[in-house]
Amino acid sequence: MHVVYLFDIDGTLLHAHGSGRVAFDAVFAEHHGIANASEGIRYGGKTDPQIVDEIYLARLGRRATADEHAAFLHAYLPKLRALLATHPVEVLGGVLETLAFLAERPEVVLGVATGNVREGAAAKLGAARLERWFAFGGYGCDSHVRAELVARAAERGRAERAGGEIREVIVVGDTIHDIAAARACGATVCAVATGADPAEALAHADAVFASLAELPAWHAARFG
Ligand SMILES: [Mg+2]
Incomplete structure (x- = not known):
């Protein structure tokens, strides 16, 4: 799973x-x-x-x-x-620890779902030295509608584990648009208040974090 x-x-x-x-x-x-x-x-x-x-x-x-x-x-x-x-890119607090935590768990598949076109996403992840964590994604070049690119990313995530059953798809994002797109796809959504929208605006997500440093504990509580 x-x-x-x-x-x-x-x-x-x-x-x-x-x-x-x-x-x-x-x-x-x-x-x-x-x-x-x-x-x-x-x-x-x-x-x-x-x-x-x-x-x-x-x-x-x-x-x-x-x-x-x-x-x-x-x-x-x-x-x-x-x-x-x-212009240096800033990697946000807790990101490296969270990616390292998730990547070593056999049940986890890591991808991106971003409004950036694919090459723009690659440029930003590359500048932040984060590209090695992500094998697939959904991008702004897949669709101008965020819910559609999230659905595309989820499909590619399933293909990454062909034959394996997917227990849950979890979108992690910083805006109300990430939440709406996740909901439209039936995905769980974790919001993080490190970007465009304050925590109060994100309160309807399944979880709201002050920073991604809180994600490992949330994952461990949910999946053991
Ligand atoms: Mg964002």
Whole structure:
């Protein structure tokens, strides 16, 4: 019987300190001549394609076309990688201990469920030296709808343990959007108040942690 953990990245595992936003703004300025285009737009819990659409709606009054989405994300990735190379990424408290704890348990399968497109996720995890923990994931390039990418991540988690029965899928995230997506997929959800939303806003999760340092004890109490 396996337990699949799906970790969100930004605000849950790490803080990239605005590198994503700076890169998005730089691309929009390059393509449309408008600076600070995402001012006032909240990124937390949203998918990359969703954020692109929100910027287009706010500045141009329409969504991005499929071609614009592709061009935008193509231009975004090298900018993001360059920013991550010069702006240190912060690994959040308790993350390394929690991943080490979970990884040595035979019942646990570790993946990510993130609104980042796959290459963006890889760049951020790589900059934080966390990539080795995660063999699979669901990404913003799988769907602009978070619940759909979480479902995709859960499917890939099941495939990782082909033939093994999955006892539970557990989403770990820092926003109300992570909670809603987990609920839509029938997953358990642990919220951590290290990101965009305060603990009070996350109170409807199955568990709310001040930091991921609390997760090992929760896991041990639930699964023995
Ligand atoms: Mg997040």
